[in-house]
Amino acid sequence: xxxxxxxxxxxxxxxxDSLKGRLLRSFPLTDEGQxxxxxxxxxxxxxxxYRHQLTLEEEQTDHGxxxxxxxxxxxxxxxxxxxxxxxxxxxxxxxxxxxxxLLELTAMRALxxxxxxxxxxxxxxxxxREEKTVARIEVELAALxxxxxxxxxxxxxxxxxxxxxxxxxxxxxxxxAEQLELPQAQTSLLDDALAAxxxxxxxxxxxxxxxxxxxxxxxxxxRRILLRQLDTMEVNVPGTCQYIxxxxxxxxxxxxRRTRSLLSQFPSVFPEEQLAPFRQEFGWLGTVTGPCRDLDxxxxxxxxxxxxxxxxMQPALEPLRRYLVRQHSIEQHRLNAWLHSPRFRALMTNWRxxxxxxxxxxxxxxxxxxxxxxxxxxxxxxxxxxxxxxIGKKTPAARLHRLRIHCKKLRxxxxxxxxxxxxxxxxPLISRxxxxxxxxxxxxxxxxxxETLQHIGEVIDNQKLAGPETSTAINALxxxxxxxxxxxxNEFAGIFAEFDRPASNKKARRLFRRERR
Amino acid sequence: MRILATYNLxxxxxxxxxxxxLAWLAASEGARVLVWDMDPQGAASFYFRTKPKIKGSSKxxxxxxxxxxxxVLGTExxxxxxxxxxxxxxxxxxxxxxxxxxxxxxxxLLRPLSDNYDFVFLDCAPSxxxxxxxVFKVADALLxxxxxxxxxxxxxxxxxxFMKKKKIxxxxxxxxxxxxxxRKRLHNDIVVNMPxxxxxxxxxxxxxxxxxxxxGVNRAAVGDFARTTPAAHAYKALWQEIKSKLDLV
Numbered sequence: 001x002x003x004x005x006x007x008x009x010x011x012x013x014x015x016x017d018s019l020k021g022r023l024l025r026s027f028p029l030t031d032e033g034q035x036x037x038x039x040x041x042x043x044x045x046x047x048x049x050y051r052h053q054l055t056l057e058e059e060q061t062d063h064g065x066x067x068x069x070x071x072x073x074x075x076x077x078x079x080x081x082x083x084x085x086x087x088x089x090x091x092x093x094x095x096x097x098x099x100x101x102l103l104e105l106t107a108m109r110a111l112x113x114x115x116x117x118x119x120x121x122x123x124x125x126x127x128x129r130e131e132k133t134v135a136r137i138e139v140e141l142a143a144l145x146x147x148x149x150x151x152x153x154x155x156x157x158x159x160x161x162x163x164x165x166x167x168x169x170x171x172x173x174x175x176x177a178e179q180l181e182l183p184q185a186q187t188s189l190l191d192d193a194l195a196a197x198x199x200x201x202x203x204x205x206x207x208x209x210x211x212x213x214x215x216x217x218x219x220x221x222x223r224r225i226l227l228r229q230l231d232t233m234e235v236n237v238p239g240t241c242q243y244i245x246x247x248x249x250x251x252x253x254x255x256x257r258r259t260r261s262l263l264s265q266f267p268s269v270f271p272e273e274q275l276a277p278f279r280q281e282f283g284w285l286g287t288v289t290g291p292c293r294d295l296d297x298x299x300x301x302x303x304x305x306x307x308x309x310x311x312x313m314q315p316a317l318e319p320l321r322r323y324l325v326r327q328h329s330i331e332q333h334r335l336n337a338w339l340h341s342p343r344f345r346a347l348m349t350n351w352r353x354x355x356x357x358x359x360x361x362x363x364x365x366x367x368x369x370x371x372x373x374x375x376x377x378x379x380x381x382x383x384x385x386x387x388x389x390x391i392g393k394k395t396p397a398a399r400l401h402r403l404r405i406h407c408k409k410l411r412x413x414x415x416x417x418x419x420x421x422x423x424x425x426x427x428p429l430i431s432r433x434x435x436x437x438x439x440x441x442x443x444x445x446x447x448x449x450x451e452t453l454q455h456i457g458e459v460i461d462n463q464k465l466a467g468p469e470t471s472t473a474i475n476a477l478x479x480x481x482x483x484x485x486x487x488x489x490n491e492f493a494g495i496f497a498e499f500d501r502p503a504s505n506k507k508a509r510r511l512f513r514r515e516r517r
Numbered sequence: 518m519r520i521l522a523t524y525n526l527x528x529x530x531x532x533x534x535x536x537x538x539l540a541w542l543a544a545s546e547g548a549r550v551l552v553w554d555m556d557p558q559g560a561a562s563f564y565f566r567t568k569p570k571i572k573g574s575s576k577x578x579x580x581x582x583x584x585x586x587x588x589v590l591g592t593e594x595x596x597x598x599x600x601x602x603x604x605x606x607x608x609x610x611x612x613x614x615x616x617x618x619x620x621x622x623x624x625x626l627l628r629p630l631s632d633n634y635d636f637v638f639l640d641c642a643p644s645x646x647x648x649x650x651x652v653f654k655v656a657d658a659l660l661x662x663x664x665x666x667x668x669x670x671x672x673x674x675x676x677x678x679f680m681k682k683k684k685i686x687x688x689x690x691x692x693x694x695x696x697x698x699x700r701k702r703l704h705n706d707i708v709v710n711m712p713x714x715x716x717x718x719x720x721x722x723x724x725x726x727x728x729x730x731x732x733g734v735n736r737a738a739v740g741d742f743a744r745t746t747p748a749a750h751a752y753k754a755l756w757q758e759i760k761s762k763l764d765l766v
Contacts, residue, residue, distance in 0.1 A: 067547075077595035081547035095766055097635040098547020131736065132566035133593055163591030163598055 006074045006173065008182035010155035016139055019157070019180065020122060023137065026175060032123035037061050038145060040116045041190050042086055044109035045239060045248065047202040052105055054078065055190050058086040067098065072188045075158050086111060089245070108300060110245040114201075115193035116145040117153065126168050134165040135172055142189065144196055153192045157182060206232060206251040208258055208415050218269050218372045219365030223355045225416055226262060229255040230351055240289075241336045246296040249335075253293055256286050261409045262416070265376050269365050278354070281347045288338045294452070295328040297445075308480045309473060316473035319466030323456060373417040378512035380410040385505065388436075388496045397447055400492070404440035407433060425511050429504070436499045439492055446485035450478045518631040519763065521638050522656040526672040528643035531662040531695035533560040534729050534739075536640040538752040539660070539759070541738035544597040548635040551589065551598045555609070555652075556642040559602035565592045566736045569602035576605065578626070579612040585626050586633070593737065598634075610646040619647055620654045627655065645679060653685045658763060662695030662723070665707035691762055693719035693755060696729075719762070721755040724748060 010019060023029055040058040043049045049056050053072045058065060067086060069079040081098040090106045093099035124137040138158040144151040157176060161169030176182045187195070194201055210228050212221050232255035239248030260282050263275055298305075302321055306314045338344055359365065384406050391399060411433055418426050457474035460466050521539070523532040536552055544550045554561035559569025567590055573583045589598045616622040630637060639652055653659060661676065663669050673692055680686070692715065698704050712718040723729075726748040728739050735742045739749045760766045 079547045079549065080545070080595055082545040094546075096546045096548065101547070130566045130568055164589060165591065 006159045007185040008157040008176050009185050010139065010157055010182060016122060016141065016155070019139065020124070022180065023124060027126060027172070029124040029126050029137065032125055035061055035121050035123065037119045037121065038116070039119050041114045041193065042111040043114050044106050045112060046109065046204055046206060048106050048109060050201045056111065069101070072190065075189065076160065108245060109247055115190060117142045117193050118145045134162050135168040136160040137172060144193060151196050153189065153196060156185060156189065204235060206254065212369060212417065212419060214370035214420050215368045217366045218266070218369045219359060221369035222262060222266055222269055226259060227355045229259045230348070230355065234348060237339055241339055243332055246300060249289060249293055249296065253286065253289050256282055258412050260286065261412045265409065265413060266372065278351055285347065289335060291331045292328065292335045295324055295331060298324050299328065305477055309476055313473050313476060316469040317477070319460060319470045320456065320474060323460055323465060370420050373413065373420060374512045377410065377413050377417070380406060380413060381508055381512065384410055385500055388500060391492065400440060401444055404444055407437050407440060411437060421511055425507065429508055432499045432504060436495055439488055439495045443485060443488035443492065446481045446488060450481040450485060454478050518634050519636050520627065520656045521636060521658050521660055522641055522652045523638065523660045523662065524641040524649060524652065525661055525663070526643055526645055526675055527669055530664050530669060531723060533564065533640050534732060535660055535662050535695065536638045537561055537564045537732065538738050538740060539756050540597055540638045541594060541740050542753060542756045543636045544594055545740065549596045549633060550636045550638065551600060551630060551634045552638045552640060553600040554602035554640050555606060555648065556640055557602055557604050557606040561640045562599065562601040564732055564736055565599045567599055567601045569604065571601055571603040574605040575603055575609040576612045579609060579616065579622065581622065581625060584629065586629055610648050613651060614647045619651045623651045623655050650683065653680065653688050656688050658689040658691050658759065660759065661690065661692040663692055664696045665694050665704040670707065670711065689762060690717060691719055691759060692717065694722040696725040697722045698725040719755065719758050721751060721758050723751045723755060
């Protein structure tokens with residue numbers, strides 16, 4: 001049975017009692033009565049559940065509360081857990097399969113309320129001779145909750161099949177479509193609830209992708225890309241200030257980095273004297289948002305830190321966690337002040353004003369964006385290859401760090417313009433680059449983490465914030481991190497050689513230089 | 518996927534009630550659960566309001582001619598499915614014995630289910646046979662309900678001896694007292710003394726309760742129709758204890 005046929009809309013002219021009457025006359029259904037529910041929908045800021053075609057609800061009836069994960073289109077229950085309050089994070093749930101699945105889907109993102117409805121359901125069941133339910137029907141009358149003015153949503157008829165009993169559900173579906181002439185629901189209940197308040201699901205993504213025409217003038221295309229990054233920065237400011245979860249700040253910083261990267265990669269499109277102040281200000285923004293993010297990274301990885309130590313040593317690391325939390329609170333305070341400062345507001349306002357105004361004063365501005373993208377991606381690709389080849393066993397860590405930055409810039413560029421290239425050819429390149437980035441990222445992270453933790457260890461020691469067992473634990477952890485850092489460093493040569501294979505380079509050359517030959 | 522088998526050599530000790538109630542509890546905690554009613558009497562199928570009949574025979578099933586997944590039926594509860602019993606299961610032993618490697622064959626049968634379920638409860642028939650021996654080898658834990666009576670304990674010793682003789686040690690043995698009647702002195706004595714000798718006995722005792730008997734009338738799990746009763750609490754405590762033994766909490 002096609003699953004999209006399981007939900008129907010009930011026209012306003014058709015009264016529920018009359019609909020039920022027709023169903024009861026046509027099938028040996030049992031009327032299970034009515035129930036009232038409050039359905040509170042939750043999702044992450046970037047709609048991770050919706051994007052997986054799922055909804056998460058806290059459902060309250062007279063019998064209690066339960067969390068339910070449903071299929072977005074059909075409303076079929078995927079998982080449920082009884083007598084549990086909606087947690088702020090999936091990780092806060094009691095250990096079990098529901099938590100595991102939710103954590104897998106939402107990771108470190110907070111679960112935010114997205115819609116709340118009051119629902120009145122009329123339940124009908126089709127049972128077999130054993131009194132077993134073989135199909136269920138629900139007529140749902142829903143309205144938005146929390147409003148003084150009641151906003152009703154379209155009435156729905158749900159047909160809920162029972163596994164292994166496809167026939168009865170098919171029969172009911174056919175009846176709904178052909179006899180009752182009910183139109184199929186084209187949108188989910190959640191979509192309807194959002195639309196009733198003028199909102200839309202999945203309206204935020206941190207991916208840089210926007211539709212571009214290869215022939216679009218570079219100046220116009222870049223303005224659009226940069227405006228999108230600016231939107232991302234601004235939309236993440238409230239969540240960053242409230243510290244709802246760590247990813248608001250992360251997305252904000254990524255948008256800043258992408259902006260800075262574009263500004264440095266396309267100098268011939270915008271006049272340098274106009275860009276220089278913005279470049280400086282985005283540099284400042286990158287710097288002032290750094291300390292909080294660094295502490296977030298430590299705190300997100302803290303359980304991993306503990307897991308690296310012997311069980312007996314793990315509790316000794318707790319003072320470090322407390323120190324990180326305290327420092328985070330101080331840095332968050334500072335960050336909030338920066339994000340509310342006239343300097344930050346001026347940057348956002350001026351940058352938007354600058355991007356909103358078309359300019360024709362630069363030579364490359366009218367060049368098709370694809371040509372410029374090809375040229376810049378290829379130049380960066382060559383830079384990464386050349387610099388990577390020069391890295392040997394004794395090359396200072398700073399050079400690997402610079403290579404990591406170049407790789408990041410290359411990745412940003414490819415992601416901005418990936419639609420210009422055939423998926424079959426760009427995907428393997430991105431995959432090679434990702435592997436290289438992962439290695440360089442690990443090396444860099446272990447370096448920084450070991451260094452920072454050593455420093456924090458000294459502070460904790462000097463200020464006598466913990467006993468000697470904490471210093472011992474931090475030292476043990478630092479040694480582990482240094483060991484992992486050495487491992488990442490040793491793996492670099494092999495991973496880079498894989499990235500730099502002549503055949504792959506030839507393919508990349510063909511991909512980005514084709515137009516120019 | 519964890520495989521939990523409810524088993525006892527003796528019948529009428531509460532195996533099926535245990536499988537059904539624990540499966541319901543697991544589902545109510547967000548797990549996707551399957552109960553395989555392996556007993557040709559079909560008591561678990563009855564509790565789930567399902568005719569003890571599969572499309573095909575146990576011979577075809579054991580030989581791998583039927584896809585286990587296709588035989589699964591939904592129940593009254595979301596995320597709790599049933600693989601019903603079939604009268605032909607009485608000969609499952611013979612069919613499984615025909616297989617060159619019964620354990621491998623059973624694992625092969627269960628493997629496709631691992632993507633769809635977090636827990637599979639095998640409700641076994643009360644006998645020692647090739648089927649039960651195979652179950653002992655594929656299950657993660659053996660949940661053994663024991664009535665605190667001399668005869669019931671004797672069957673537990675027999676199971677233990679069998680395990681030793683066959684050198685089966687990969688399965689976690691989780692015996693617990695079932696149908697405990699506090700009015701009976703013998704029950705009370707055994708409940709106190711047995712764990713001294715057998716420290717692996719679970720601490721939760723499931724009482725003799727009319728609510729459990731009413732499962733047959735309501736054809737539903739105790740937690741569903743008698744949520745706040747001592748019986749429902751006992752199964753809840755038992756499930757917590759089993760999960761902690763399996764390192765799931």
